[in-house]
Amino acid sequence: MNKDYLVRTIEMDCPLCNKIHAIEERKGTTQAIIKNEVVDYEQVYYCCALSDEEENDFVPGGIMDENLLRARNAYRVKKGLLTSDDIAKIRSFYGLTQSDFAALLGWGDVTVTRYESKFIQDETYDNIMRMVYNNPMFALGCLERHKERFNPEKYAKIRKSIKERVVELGNLYLKRQEIESLYVNFEEETDYNGYKVLDIEKLSNVIGYFAQFMDHLYKVKLMKLLWYTDTIFFGRYGKSMTGLVYKHKPLGALPIAYDEIIHLPTVKVVEDIINEDICYKICPNKEVSISEFTLKELSVLELVATKFKNHRSKEIVDYMHMEKAYKETQQNQIIPYTLAKRLRELK
Structure with a gap:
């Protein structure tokens, strides 16, 4: 574990000393192996100051799952892929649930849920999700191609949301293009x-x-x-x-x-x-x-x-x-x- 930081102090039933007392919640950089790649990621763990054990750190089950997701996200960053948070932001950008986003893209019902929780997407799926975010017109085209997967009310609601984004981001999209064009030599x-x-x-x-x-x-x-x-x-x-x-x-x-x-x-x-x-x-x-x-x-x-x-x-x-x-x-x-x-x- 490299340099760590105190996040907060909480009262809880400590599994190391079996007492209810103040436990430090800390965050620090550590390493994991994901798909045969060593990645650095930020791990959350708890520290008991009262334990007589040589190792006084522990990670509850729920936190362990969160740490594993952080490690997977570190791998994604290393490979230039969207993180689970990035994917959630893309669908939230249009007001979509996980199943709505999957349906809009023509994917299986739980595909997006898996990407946001544990599975790592391949580059092809990653590029498609990026295109949905960067170009609302592409998102609108996806919706039209897969409209049969929505009831009329849900389809109308999503279409309205995407159209609002088209108008809102029209000038911004052009501005991003301007910035990117100025960095074409870099x-x-x-x-x-x-x-x-x-x-x-x-x-x-x-x-x-x-x-x-x-x-x-x-x-x-x-x-x-x-x-x-x-x-x-x-x-x-x-x-x-x-x-x-x-x-x-x-x-x-x-x-x-x-x-x-x-x-x-x-x-x-x-x-x-x-x-x-x-x-x-x-x-x-x-x-x-x-x-x-x-x-x-x-x-x-x-x-x-x-x-x-x-x-x-x-x-x-x-x-x-x-x-x-x-x-x-x-x-x-x-x-x-x-x-x-x-x-x-x-x-």
Whole structure:
């Protein structure tokens, strides 16, 4: 077990010492073998401080099942597949139950239930579910092909929900296409993107996290928060968090597609007048749960947010200008992530 964290303390009947007392619920990184692959995953376990046994940790049956699902999800992440939570979010996106989602796709009644609980989908099924989420028109086509599997009322309800998503996501879908087109030259893992291909969902959640954490967040400051988040994460773990590519600009590091990424769904942009200048305030648009992030990601996000929470845009720009990564690159030059290892320490 690597470094662990205290989640909470609960009163329970301890199976190790047979007493009712406060038990620590902890979470830590460990390893498992899934499909002959070794994966790192976050395990939840309980710790009894009163036990005389050499091993004072235990995992109840229900928690053991949850840990196994976390291990399987870690395998999915490693292989670039949707996690069980991702699949649940896709069907919830359209207001579908597990059986509804399976029926819409023409699959067996319990296929989606199994994917969300224990089975790992193959790449073909994974791609189909992604297409349903990324393109509501594809979802609508699936519904029409398998409409006989729904009663008239259920069919009408699902069709209405999907059509609403078509309208709502029309502009967003185009915006995602714009972002992806600007990153067409960065589809391989290199030093420019921190050895991570752009992850728009993760980026959207990171931006949403900062919008929730900070009362006065403006576009210029956000761009620096993203740079510090990515570079610190890279320095610690060898990969960037979002896959953004940053260029050297007069106001510091600026990601490619900076105008487009502020229109992702977790935030909304409000024009604000400060000293007769138009500024773009970044406000939360929908809640981003911390469960969207790993413990490693949260540790970096919290560090960056806490450090710069009270910095104004100019202050964080001046701070960034002192970084060697900025000093050793030229105007419009891409800032390589390897320079992140030489950042000033944030405390």
